[in-house]
Amino acid sequence: MKKRKGISYDKYGWIFISLAFTLYLIFTIYPAVESLMLAFQSPAGGEYEFVGMKNFIRMFNDKIFLQSLFNTFLYMIIQVPLMLAAALFIATLLNSKALRLKGFFRTSIFLPCVTSLVAYSILFKMMFSIDGIVNQVLMHLGVLSQPYQYLQDSAWARAIIIIAMIWRWTGYNVIFYLAALQNIPKETFEAARVDGANVFQIFRKITIPQLKPIILLTTIMSTNGTLQLFDETMNITQGGPANATITVSHYIYNQSFVYAPDFGYASAISYMVVFIMIILAIIQFGVSGKED
Amino acid sequence: MQNGRLKKYVMSAVMYVFLIIIVAISIFPFYWMLSGATNVSADITSGVIGFGRALKENWMNLNASADILQVFWNTIKTTGIYTVLAILICSMAGYGFEKYRSKGKNIVYSMFLLSMMIPFSAQMIPLFKMAAKADMLDSHLTIMLPTLAMPFLVFFFRQNFQSYPTELIEAARVDGANEFTIFFRLVMAPMKSTFAAAAIYAFMKQWNNYLWPLIVIQSNEKKTFTLLLSSLSSAYYVDYGQLMLAIILATLPIIIVFLTMQKQFVEGIVGSSK
Numbered sequence: 001m002k003k004r005k006g007i008s009y010d011k012y013g014w015i016f017i018s019l020a021f022t023l024y025l026i027f028t029i030y031p032a033v034e035s036l037m038l039a040f041q042s043p044a045g046g047e048y049e050f051v052g053m054k055n056f057i058r059m060f061n062d063k064i065f066l067q068s069l070f071n072t073f074l075y076m077i078i079q080v081p082l083m084l085a086a087a088l089f090i091a092t093l094l095n096s097k098a099l100r101l102k103g104f105f106r107t108s109i110f111l112p113c114v115t116s117l118v119a120y121s122i123l124f125k126m127m128f129s130i131d132g133i134v135n136q137v138l139m140h141l142g143v144l145s146q147p148y149q150y151l152q153d154s155a156w157a158r159a160i161i162i163i164a165m166i167w168r169w170t171g172y173n174v175i176f177y178l179a180a181l182q183n184i185p186k187e188t189f190e191a192a193r194v195d196g197a198n199v200f201q202i203f204r205k206i207t208i209p210q211l212k213p214i215i216l217l218t219t220i221m222s223t224n225g226t227l228q229l230f231d232e233t234m235n236i237t238q239g240g241p242a243n244a245t246i247t248v249s250h251y252i253y254n255q256s257f258v259y260a261p262d263f264g265y266a267s268a269i270s271y272m273v274v275f276i277m278i279i280l281a282i283i284q285f286g287v288s289g290k291e292d
Numbered sequence: 293m294q295n296g297r298l299k300k301y302v303m304s305a306v307m308y309v310f311l312i313i314i315v316a317i318s319i320f321p322f323y324w325m326l327s328g329a330t331n332v333s334a335d336i337t338s339g340v341i342g343f344g345r346a347l348k349e350n351w352m353n354l355n356a357s358a359d360i361l362q363v364f365w366n367t368i369k370t371t372g373i374y375t376v377l378a379i380l381i382c383s384m385a386g387y388g389f390e391k392y393r394s395k396g397k398n399i400v401y402s403m404f405l406l407s408m409m410i411p412f413s414a415q416m417i418p419l420f421k422m423a424a425k426a427d428m429l430d431s432h433l434t435i436m437l438p439t440l441a442m443p444f445l446v447f448f449f450r451q452n453f454q455s456y457p458t459e460l461i462e463a464a465r466v467d468g469a470n471e472f473t474i475f476f477r478l479v480m481a482p483m484k485s486t487f488a489a490a491a492i493y494a495f496m497k498q499w500n501n502y503l504w505p506l507i508v509i510q511s512n513e514k515k516t517f518t519l520l521l522s523s524l525s526s527a528y529y530v531d532y533g534q535l536m537l538a539i540i541l542a543t544l545p546i547i548i549v550f551l552t553m554q555k556q557f558v559e560g561i562v563g564s565s566k
Contacts, residue, residue, distance in 0.1 A: 012471040013392020020385035021400060023441040024407070031418035031438075032410050038417065090314060093307055107554065108315040111322065114550045116500035118518040119539045122525040123321050126532060133324060136339035171318065179562040228411045231502050235522055249503075252413045256420075257507060263417045270414035277409055 038267035048264060055268035065269065067243050068251040071158065075247070076226040079162045084218060087170050091177035092207060097186075106178070113172035117231035124164040125151070125236045154244030157237050161245055164232060169225075173218050180214040181207070216288045223280050227273055248273055325543075328536035336532040350533040357534065358512070358520055364541065366432065367499060367516045374436045374498040379490045381440055386449025387475055391461060401450070404443045412503065420507055430510045435501065442497070445490055448560075452486040453479075489560030492549060499546060517542040 039055055041048040059065050093099065094106055112120065127133050128150045135147035150156040184206070192202050208215075230249040233239050239246035239254075246254075248269065255266040328336050331344035354360050389401045419438050428434045456479055464474045480487065502518040509515055515523075521542055524535050550557050 009471070010392055010394055013388045013394065013397060015471075016384045016388030016392070016475070017397065017400065020381045020441040020446060023381065023437070024404065024443075027419065027438040027441070028407050028410070028415065028443075029403075031415035031422070032407070034418040034421075035414045090311075093311060096307070098304060099307070099311075105311050105315060107551070108318050110554075110558075111547070111550070112318050114496070114546045115543055116502070116518055116521075116546075118500070118502050118521050119543050120321070122521055122535065122539060123325060125525065126530075126535070127321070127324070131337035133339065133341070140339065167317065167321070175558055176562060179558070224409075224411075228413065230413075235525065238526070249411070249413050253503070256417055263421075267414070267417055270411065270417075273411050274409070274414055277411070281409070 035267045036271060038264050039271050040268075041264040043262060043264065051264070055265045056272075058265060059269065059272065064243055064246065065248075065251060068246045068248045071245060072227060072229065072247045074158065075162060075165070075229060076223055079165050080219065080222045080226060082162075083166045083170050084173060084215070084222065086166070087173035087218075088177050088207075088211070088215075090170070091174045091181055092203065094174065094178055095181040109171045109174055111171065112168050113175075115168065117168070118235055120168050121164065121232045121235035124160060124167070128156075128160050151237055152241050154241055157241060157245045161232055161236055164236065165226075165229075169222070173222070176214055176218055177211060180211050184210050212288060216284060219284055220281055223284070224277055227277055227280075325536045325539050328532060329540050331533055333530075333532040333534075336536070346533055347537070350531075350537045353531055354534040354537055357524065357531075358515075358538075360520075360538070360541070362513060363515055363517055363520045366514060367542075370432045370435050370516060371495055371498040374440070375491050375494045377436070378440050378442060378445060378494040378498075379487060382442055382445035383449045383480075383487065383490065384475070385441070385446045386451075387453050387479065389446070390450045390453040391456075391458065401446075404446050408443045408447075416504065416507060419504075423508060429508055430514055431508070432514065434508050435505050435516070436498070438504065439497070439501075442494070445494065448490055448493070449486065452483065456483060485556055485559065488553060488556040492553060492557050493560040495549065496546060 038048065040050055040052060042051045042054060090109060094102065094109070099105070115123075129135075130147045130149050134150070135144065138144040139147065148156075150160060188206055188210075189202060192206055197205070228249050229247040230253065233245050233247050233250050234253075237245040239250050252266045252269050252273075255262055255269065324341065327341055327343050329350055330347045331340055332346040332349065335344055335346075385404075389397055415438070423429050423431075423434045460478065461474055464478055469478070500518060501516070502522070505516050505519055506522070509519060517538075521535070521538055524530070524538055
């Protein structure tokens with residue numbers, strides 16, 4: 001009796017899932033598989049034909065692709081650690097018992113992460129443009145005698161993208177850390193304080209180990225986010241000057257929809273991103289496992 | 293003793309100063325766009341950061357360069373419909389995975405989770421080809437369809453349905469309720485805050501969607517806010533005043549949602565880490 005019932009309910013489970021599953025097969029799995037097949041094809045007269053590994057070999061001789069990969073990694077290596085460290089520090093302060101006006105600080109610090117990527121990118125582009133507020137302030141203070149073209153200088157252009165991303169995403173990560181910190185029992189901190197541990201010891205010996213899973217999660221999310229960076233470079237610098245700020249995703253977009261479209265090559269690059277993401281995730285899990 | 297106390301005061305003073313600086317950095321761009329929307333472009337580029345009187349002028353200019361009400365309606369429409377459909381589809385799936393566990397479903401669920409690793413760039417070309425073949429380019433439906441079944445939301449709902457007591461479902465079955473009545477009448481109501489958090493997440497996702505609409509939408513009449521902002525800012529002559537006003541109009545709805553439902557918003561974001 002019981003078993004028969006179980007079986008008949010199982011069917012309903014599938015019905016509940018069916019809609020999402022159908023959409024998922026059509027709009028996620030099918031495109032992902034087709035993209036993988038395209039990665040081994042090239043356009044030849046209006047048709048695509050199989051060319052083996054040609055697209056993957058081409059990548060290693062493609063200066064713009066290598067530049068885009070370099071830029072993406074540069075953003076990742078500089079921006080992710082800076083942002084996560086800042087977020088962790090801010091979250092620790094916001095969690096301190098003595099702090100007043102907590103709600104105000106919290107709301108203000110979370111606020112940047114409600115802006116759309118396009119909107120904040122444009123704001124930062126305006127702030128750092130030749131007649132933007134940054135030049136105005138620096139000239140007013142006497143630091144600069146004439147406005148500087150930050151976005152035309154490749155080092156500055158990259159720095160501005162990193163600054164913008166830190167502004168947009170730090171608060172977002174604070175949300176995670178703060179939630180995790182609030183889950184650590186207050187007694188743990190108090191006991192450590194009674195035992196004479198100072199702020200830094202508490203941070204190193206209690207906060208960091210307790211937050212390890214969430215630090216791993218935010219690291220993976222941020223590295224994946226950076227590997228897919230598009231809206232920012234598209235709207236702050238258009239990838240320039242001279243491709244100095246172009247990212248891999250931006251380059252895939254250009255290869256697909258801006259230059260003479262080569263869907264095969266673009267797909268190959270996108271699978272390169274998948275491959276890098278998997279490798280990075282394995283490394284991150286490995287590193288966080290080893291410290292135990 | 294006094295020394296220790298002094299040290300404590302200095303420490304907390306440093307903490308407040310630091311936090312106030314962080315808050316100032318966080319908020320300044322918002323202030324700048326608010327004040328900018330009330331100034332003419334020439335004033336903004338000459339360093340005026342107080343409030344001016346050109347709000348109306350900027351509004352007229354913005355209306356002259358784009359049909360702003362149409363863009364607003366397009367964004368509201370696509371985001372609204374998307375949000376309702378996405379939370380309906382994903383909550384049903386999450387419920388199915390959680391309350392009707394079986395081996396087969398667990399395999400399907402793992403597939404959902406794994407695909408969170410596939411970047412959109414590895415899907416967009418076939419999606420574009422599909423849309424072109426189906427003659428569905430430049431359509432709002434096409435903007436919504438590909439991401440309706442969002443793996444993250446399925447995961448989020450499944451996590452949250454764990455806390456819904458299975459005994460209540462069984463009791464309702466004994467009373468003769470059918471499975472769908474149970475879900476739509478019994479389960480949904482007490483899970484309101486989960487649904488609110490998911491709705492905020494989906495809303496933000498679609499409101500800010502950029503790359504896919506950029507590929508799909510071609511005509512001005514179908515444009516959403518992100519596309520409008522992007523094209524206004526890359527014009528040969530950029531009018532700062534009207535651009536700032538456009539950014540405010542594009543950001544304000546989300547700020548309002550955030551300020552009024554901060555708790556659910558935070559839950560929605562943190563939900564992924566439970």
